């Protein structure tokens with residue numbers, strides 16, 4: 001299926017204007033959602049919200065609040081979108097949201113430049129990870 | 144559907160007033176706005192200032208040449224790859240950037256682990272090596288710690304800095320965590336929750352797994368420091384003025400602290416060359 005009218009969902013792990021999802025489709029409408037429940041669950045203080053907000057002011061996004069899945073889907077409907085583009089996150093909450101979105105629209109998760117390639121790393125201890133990662137980490141990505 | 148939040152602000156004060164109105168819950172917990180500004184422009188300014196060579200030589204010092212990039216990296220305003228590339232570009236030969244790149248790698252490591260274990264970052268990865276059972280630790284953080292009213296000049300200053308700026312130097316984070324868990328006997332999760340409320344770079348991966356590293360549920364021994372170590376890396380700035388300077392709980396050789404805090408646990412090697420006063 002070819003995607004014609006995607007929207008971009010920007011989340012808190014990727015607040016760069018060079019976000020891979022924005023870069024892939026710079027004219028697509030983009031949204032960020034403050035997750036009210038998460039803010040209460042983690043008892044986040046205002047300075048963290050302000051920092052994120054200042055990042056958002058430099059991005060071409062509509063800012064809303066509420067349940068991220070609900071808000072992103074509403075935004076997709078407003079724009080008659082046929083797909084959602086976003087970027088990856090290791091957070092379990094992210095996977096949950098993506099599952100909800102996917103019940104309604106295809107979700108394309110686009111990655112930016114990796115720090116080290118996605119090989120198999122032994123994560124038992126940092127030293128074991130570093131044994132494999134060091135060589136890659138120490139060479140510039142743009143070489 | 145909710146209405147769009149505002150995007151047009153005259154200045155930072157205008158933004159703060161608006162956010163206080165919009166987020167009364169978060170404001171009630173702490174209405175400070177950090178002097179650290181969000182956004183790619185500020186991030187690039189900070190990135191232009193990194194100094195990998197001085198970093199390697201001074202990063203354990205509170206006044207050392209640390210980058211302060213963590214809030215930007217945490218929120219993907221800067222990618223680890225682009226910070227690494229900038230560090231390598233600034234170095235005359237790659238080895239000069241080694242230490243900084245390795246610290247960046249810690250974040251990559253914690254994130255990969257987080258992707259695997261998810262909410263498991265909230266549970267002990269391994270048993271404690273402190274000789275005490277988990278249920279001997281208090282579940283909640285004593286309020287005077289959070290308020291910075293314990294009388295310990297160093298710890299109270301760190302609590303205040305955390306609250307006012309949302310940033311703490313890595314060494315300060317290690318000292319605070321060790322004090323909370325080992326001296327005050329509080330469960331690491333309570334400390335981790337406290338940090339996450341305030342840190343602009345707050346991240347369950349780096350934060351919780353570092354707390355576990357200090358606590359010893361993700362390392363082979365608990366992390367300890369003493370007064371001499373803290374005084375050295377802070378230029379003695381807290382101890383001088385401390386009301387408890389003659390009753391400092393940290394003022395002892397490592398062997399003695401080890402015996403006092405973890406009775407019955409065989410002492411690991413505390414010779415300076417072996418422990419390097421820090422983790423890595």
Ligand SMILES: Cc1cc2nc3c(=O)[nH]c(=O)nc-3n(C[C@H](O)[C@H](O)[C@H](O)COP(=O)(O)OP(=O)(O)OC[C@H]3O[C@@H](n4cnc5c(N)ncnc54)[C@H](O)[C@@H]3O)c2cc1C
Nearest residue numbers: 209210211212213246249250313316344345346349350353
């Ligand atoms: C108890 C405790 C809690 C912590 N909580 C967090 C947290 O929530 N978020 C967070 O990003 N870091 C956390 N750290 C790691 C570290 O303290 C901070 O990343 C660092 O102090 C940020 O300051 P800086 O940008 O000046 O670091 P620099 O020393 O200049 O390092 C450059 C970058 O490398 C990464 N980095 C450096 N050291 C570490 C480390 N030990 N672990 C992971 N990444 C590292 C960060 O992205 C940092 O911005 C914690 C450490 C401890 C001991």
